[in-house]
Amino acid sequence: MNDGETLMRKVDLSVTPLRDLNQDLHRQSSGANEKNWEVLNPMGFHAIAVGVDAPIEIDIRGSVGYYCAGMNKQATITVHGSAGPGVAENMMSGKVRITGDASQYAGATGRGGLLVIDGNAASRCGVSMKGIDIVVKGNIGHMSAFMAQSGHLVVLGDAGDALGDSIYEAKLFVRGSVKSLGADCIEKEMRPEHHDELGKLLETAGVSDVKTSEFKRYGSARKLYSFNIDNADAY
Amino acid sequence: MTYHNPPTTPRKSATFDDYALSEIRRAAHTGIYDIRGGGAKRRVPHFDDLLFLGASISRYPLEGYREKCTTSVTLGTRFAKKPIELKIPITIAGMSFGALSANAKEALGRGASIAGTSTTTGDGGMTPEERGQSKTLVYQYLPSRYGMNPDDLRKADAIEVVVGQGAKPGGGGMLLGQKISDRVAEMRNLPKGIDQRSACRHPDWTGPDDLEIKIQEIREITDWEKPIYVKIGGTRPYYDAALAVKAGADVIVLDGMQGGTAATQEVFIEHVGLPTLACIRPAVQALQDLGMHRKVQLIVSGGIRNGADVAKALALGADAVAIGIAALAALGDNDPAHEADYQALGTTAGAYDDWHEGKDPVGITTQDPELMSRLDPVRGGRRLANYLKVMALEVQTIARACGHNHIHNLEPEDLVALTVESAAMARVPLAGTSWIPGQGQGGF
């Protein structure tokens, strides 16, 4: 094998127990030479490739159950299929891509890194997000970005009811329609810096066929940051 | 000529008592509900309503200071590769950094470590002070996920998935702006100085079937090494304990309504949830029905103050207990030595509960650097360790008197109740009778 060439590890989950796969992935460190992993027959298992902390690439061939890529750090994980609830929950860094659709709570509480969903995401996408960037090429369901603290949620399609309810400092960009905004979430002006920010996000997510001018920005009105009895009707 | 009615003694209403009236005036004046720390202050049936029988002709006692009476407990034997070993069955409950100062968290870690027991993080994440000083640290996995990250998850000795808390079952957390210092704001990833609400529900699971998958994920992330606890507020203890077992918990933490909180609505603290005494037997029953008693360990909390309370909780079937308010009291909370300070805050030692305001004169429930510096973590840790050791000695004293060489051999048959209510809740006979009210009715 030549210098610089890396090994490809294939793990077939119809043979190898999930626990062994995750433990093997946890043994990879920054200097590991098994940089490329392919996971076959995921069969909708839960918790595939969770808690990885190494700059490795993992391709999962098929659909996954709950919490795939949970708490990911550094790794680039691609699900060639659809993902169940809580994909990339609490992700710290790295990149997770779903070529199909994602179920509820995609990217929940994520702290960093990039989550790209080529299809649609169901309800509560980006719930309680804390720094993650999420790009959804399709639509997102209701109550997305609920209590979202920081990071970006970019939606090329439409958003469902109560977008950004009780949102803190996260920034939301939606290209299509928004069925309704949640408490304390308002449309905000797209200033030049927002076009820049959004442009970079689209670029890293590999989206080249849309313009930033097609998006609207939403964020917090910051009216509910301190409890005030006169706001009680808003809750 | 004037006619005088015979004078009657001014009479206050038992219903509209001074407290109820002051609360009406307070609400009318401020337009907001009362928020405070601590647990339920009203009297509810509690461990004081139970008595131990001690040895007699049919049972012989063990000699104090001579015959062995073991206090150690192992938690997390069901699935975890590395169960927790504690020297005493009294743990320190989860209390958040943010609600508590860094010095207080450090003191709790120090005290617990000296006494050979565990301490627990809280809403707000793990601090290096706490990890550094805690031999055994339980890391809470809360709905807010403030500060949650895989590195701290791996640094923990056990992980506690918090579903609820006795002071506010069904409620989320509250940390008001005054206490959001730069450090607290950064750990929670929120702007400084705003009122923070912690979610009441987990963001990425609902219901027992999801919980099972969530626990599986946490086990996968931590390579099945660490015990997973599930903490529930006392509401439906039979079903919640059964569902926690089904979801794969190694340990159940069950917190009754007297359990403390850092800040919640008074109406919540006083009116939602079951007394600790009413929670234990149904939970133990669930474990027994599933053949899991002592296999999934049960930690009980909410109003534990002394060794007698611990012994009674164990006799009713708990494996260990947890303390919150009592641990803070051991550090100096509400000490009359600070009466002048408490008076200045409009309260008195023993009644101070505005922990959310961050003005604690003892330096425990504050983020103010000056106030916090009043709490020496080394001295505080020493005091907590003393207190924990006294409680363990008290449990041993009672266990020996009842003839047991391990505190886990304490059993309901060692107990009687002083009131009909406590007899029904604890399912032990009313003192001097063989009557256990409510038996045979079934249901929870």
Ligand SMILES: Cc1cc2nc3c(=O)[nH]c(=O)nc-3n(C[C@H](O)[C@H](O)[C@H](O)COP(=O)(O)O)c2cc1C
């Ligand atoms: C100041 C304070 C902060 C608390 N913070 C948390 C928390 O972050 N998470 C949690 O599960 N429980 C929290 N609790 C509840 C305790 O973990 C525990 O359930 C309760 O204090 C036990 O009852 P006791 O105070 O009567 O001993 C807190 C309690 C107090 C007093």
